[in-house]
Amino acid sequence: MSHELLWSIGELAERAGATVKTVRFYSDQGLLPEAARSSGGHRRYGPEQLQRLQLIRSLRTLDLPLPEIRRILQDDPAGRALENAVDGRLRRLGNEMRTLRWREAALELVRDCPPAQRAGRLRLLGALGSPPSTAPLARFWRTWLPPRMPSRATAAFLEVAVPHPPDEPHPAQVLAFARLHAMTTAPCPGGRQPQPEVHRVAGARGAALLYAGLAEAFELAAAHVRRTRDPHPGEALDAYVAAYAGAYRSRDTRDFRRLLAATLAAEPRLDQYWQLAAIVLTPPGARPQPTPGSADDWLRAALRQDNAEAT
Known part of the structure; x- marks a missing residue:
């Protein structure tokens, strides 16, 4: 890929609406590998990494943990790993909501x-x-x-x-x-x-x-x-x-x-x-x-x- 189509970590962060710290974190975790390195050894990213970063941030918005996000990226964003991760998160969320509803009713019981x-x-x-x-x-x-x-x-x-x-x-x-x-x-x-x-x-x-x-x-x-x-x-x-x-x-x-x-x-x-x-x-x-x-x-x-x- 031509270096003219590549961006610095700051430019990628700006295009994605993220912070440089966030981009660096995902890169260090191996979730966002750079497309190339500059002659000075600096990371460079392209459109593919921008799409990958946007996907990672979307998955984090769904509160999926990093290990599950890693499996999704290694599999296929439209594949079985994503389906399993979403199903698991829905089950956990359902349990959390049941817990909160029970606590709410218990608090009302004491209050009233x-x-x-x-x-x-x-x-x-x-x-x-x-x-x-x-x-x-x-x-x-x-x-x-x-x-x-x-x-x-x-x-x-x-x-x-x-x-x-x-x-x-x-x-x-x-x-x-x-x-x-x-x-x-x-x-x-x-x-x-x-x-x-x-x-x-x-x-x-x-x-x-x-x-x-x-x-x-x-x-x-x-x-x-x-x-x-x-x-x-x-x-x-x-x-x-x-x-x-x-x-x-x-x-x-x-x-x-x-x-x-x-x-x-x-x-x-x-x-x-x-x-x-x-x-x-x-x-x-x-x-x-x-x-x-x-x-x-x-x-x-x-x-x-x-x-x-x-x-």
């Missing part, structure tokens, strides 16, 4: 509560990350489920039992999740959550079948809960009773339904957990989203009604 409650709310919030992890809730349920229950069945249960923090939380949802965290991390007398008697009877393998059947029953019941339909016998209740009948190695008879209602009424409840989970899942003013807890309540009421009608 009565002064006498602020210390308590700060303690609750101080135990959480931003956004918080669901790992403590999952550990809580793992200690509640039967030991040695198959991992696939456990994962399926956790998927519906553990509410995930919303991306754009309302302060009420932040408070509910903080209370869930406190509830599930509090020491349990005896070292283990009280479990339903059916866990002992069914065992690990039987419990997997039980929860697969209950998942089907809860899904059927959830449709009625969403439409605020009163509990009633039908397909959802039949699936519910069948799941328990299989776990108890029994048949779905009238006597079994009466026995099941009595057994369920005597078991420990986790009502507070499901109430808080419903708040986490539902923004204020929206219709509450069904949870396994609310579906179970509906089914138990349907079972009581069915038994009463058969009397």
Whole structure:
């Protein structure tokens, strides 16, 4: 290339609207190699380097780090490296925005509560990350489920039992999740959550079948809960009773339904957990989203009604 078409580092900086310090930095990093050297050893740049410098500055405007910019320049500005870098930056930015939204809602929660409650709310919030992890809730349920229950069945249960923090939380949802965290991390007398008697009877393998059947029953019941339909016998209740009948190695008879209602009424409840989970899942003013807890309540009421009608 003719030296008449080449520019000094200052001339390149002026054409690009950058500083000499910026051009020198990118050159020293190997991102902007010079086109030639003058007889005095000074760097010279041409139109190709101007385009490259403009591209580098555009990529930096997108907050892409230098190692990723290097890969893009080595690959092709229109190639896969740019696509991967942009996708990665979008994921990181999404995580940062979720963190900021959570912190904003937490700050509003502290600001808007009565002064006498602020210390308590700060303690609750101080135990959480931003956004918080669901790992403590999952550990809580793992200690509640039967030991040695198959991992696939456990994962399926956790998927519906553990509410995930919303991306754009309302302060009420932040408070509910903080209370869930406190509830599930509090020491349990005896070292283990009280479990339903059916866990002992069914065992690990039987419990997997039980929860697969209950998942089907809860899904059927959830449709009625969403439409605020009163509990009633039908397909959802039949699936519910069948799941328990299989776990108890029994048949779905009238006597079994009466026995099941009595057994369920005597078991420990986790009502507070499901109430808080419903708040986490539902923004204020929206219709509450069904949870396994609310579906179970509906089914138990349907079972009581069915038994009463058969009397």
